[in-house]
Amino acid sequence: MHKHYNGLKTAALFGALWAVLLGLGGLIGLNTRSSAPIWIMALIGVATTAYGYWNSDKIAIRSMQAYPVTEAQAPQLYQIVRELSVRANQPMPRIYLSPTMNPNAFATGRNPRNAAVCCTEGILQLLDARELRGVLGHELMHVYNRDILTSSVAAAVAGVITSVGQMLLFFGGGDRRNSNPLAMLAMALLAPFAASLIQLAITRTREYDADEDGSQLTGDPLALASA
Template sequence: MFNLAKTAILMAVITALFIIVGGMIGGREGMLMALLIAVGMNFFSYWFSDAMVLKMTNARQVDEHSAPDFYAVVKELADKAGLPMPKVYLIDEDAPNAFATGRNPDNAAVAATTGILKILSRREFRGVMAHELAHIKHRDILISTIAATMAGAISALANFAMFFGGRDADGKPHNPIASILVALLAPLAASLIQMSISRAREFEADRGGAEISADPEALANALGKIHAYASSTPFYAVERHPETAQMMILNPLSGSGLAQLFSTHPPTAERVARLLAMAKQETNPRMG
């Protein structure tokens, strides 16, 4: 529940930031123009992102005959989660990773690399697929698209201010220094909020996946293994198309230190600790 509330608060904050920046830079007309630009940029991505990312990662569709174990795990978990059976894809990469995509549960797909199938046990892989199905159940593609739309609108307003300067509701120009500061800082703030929303959704998918699989420890162990292998095993498709990195269960391009502020995923150690705490709580429930 905390991560759901956090996501709602962050969405409200980025919306408020858009309203404030829009009012400062372009007034109502500027806000509308920036929003239309951002919606246009993200509409295509929302409707066709699944096909795009599957093509970028060279994923090939499999079924119960070509990948019986993989397919069976997804089918069992989808039934448990009350979801339609998603399409299932395999990526011929040694790097261990997986992702889910699709604009809604009726148009969804899950994909995994051949590398993840090699290093994980069936139990651990089941935990990973439960995490991906939680993303589908929570409609995280829609949430991330809305966040990207607002962040894109703020960036469009900032670019407008950089070239033309800010104007108030009466059309009078703002202080040029203030306009420059807003133009520089507003997109940075929007990006930080967008990344924070992404991290909150990953925590929520971990929790939701643990509930679907009824095995938090399996996902914790899987994340630990993926993290260990990912640092030494390049994911060539993601390196060619870094925009797909944010969709993976573990971002293979994440940095450390201050770079974590702009990371799409929380630190793996924190995710593992939370999952193990869930497992401990299930093993030792409070006495009534």
């Protein structure tokens, strides 16, 4: 099953991401008198991740300038989302529309009880009901699979690595008598690049899971392919 292997790949990629962070911290510890900056950045990363994860639905909805709609205003959208929620045995999410013609749809929220579904006015005009159902099945599975937490943690760790790499690049290693300038420079340049690649790979594995699970939820994989 694709889901099984994607789960293993996600775990392995997270391990690689943390290995880069720990390697960066170890190098700083060996070449400087203090590794305090990396711990400070890690704490900042944890704090921002917690805020973003807890408020993921509000942040995403606000960024799209979306507004809530009633079932009378969007009957087809409500029907599709209600059907998929019942099939998944999950609570009915809140429904929003975004006043833009750019075709887009997403589901967000830290868990199914705090989920929200948002569609743009453009995608409602572009897709038929079957295609929209396929897209929303995929998006809802991101919430049901807790991908918001996965992506938030990956982004936070990658962000900490990038920030520490930039600190090394601009401020050097601190105690220059004991530091290895070439090693510090290489780590400052390569660690953020590696972290970005790993973060993208984690995101891609979760997309594969959402494709498979969403197709199972709708029972119509060709609808998502058509959309």
